[in-house]
Amino acid sequence: MELPSETYTCNGFVSDLHIIDTGEVKFLKPAGVVRKVDQLGRIVLPKSLRKRYQMNEGDPVEILVQGDHIILERYRPRCVFCGSINEVSEFKERYLCSECMSDMYQLRRN
Numbered sequence: 878m879e880l881p882s883e884t885y886t887c888n889g890f891v892s893d894l895h896i897i898d899t900g901e902v903k904f905l906k907p908a909g910v911v912r913k914v915d916q917l918g919r920i921v922l923p924k925s926l927r928k929r930y931q932m933n934e935g936d937p938v939e940i941l942v943q944g945d946h947i948i949l950e951r952y953r954p955r956c957v958f959c960g961s962i963n964e965v966s967e968f969k970e971r972y973l974c975s976e977c978m979s980d981m982y983q984l985r986r987n
């Protein structure tokens with residue numbers, strides 16, 4: 878799905894405004910760091926960013942893409958049906974949000 882993107886100024890930075898599928902508006906701001914990708918495709922995240930975002934060794938990180946952006950985010954299980962990260966529970970080794978679980982319950986009752 879192609880998302881709308883407009884250019885805005887935020888805290889002195891010119892940034893792209895992105896509307897994420899949750900309806901949340903996020904400004905992308907340069908972190909002031911440029912790193913080279915090594916021959917295996919790895920990039921070292923600066924310690925300051927790992928500390929700021931509480932990323933520790935072994936923590937799962939999800940890679941998201943949006944247009945020509947690659948976004949790293951702390952991994953949170955998503956609903957297998959709608960992709961929501963809100964009120965997600967594990968059920969038979971899959972994740973379901975409470976809304977989809979409720980929809981399934983309603984289907985079963987009909």
Ligand SMILES: [Zn+2]
Pocket residue numbers: 956957958959960961973974975976977978
């Ligand atoms: Zn769902």
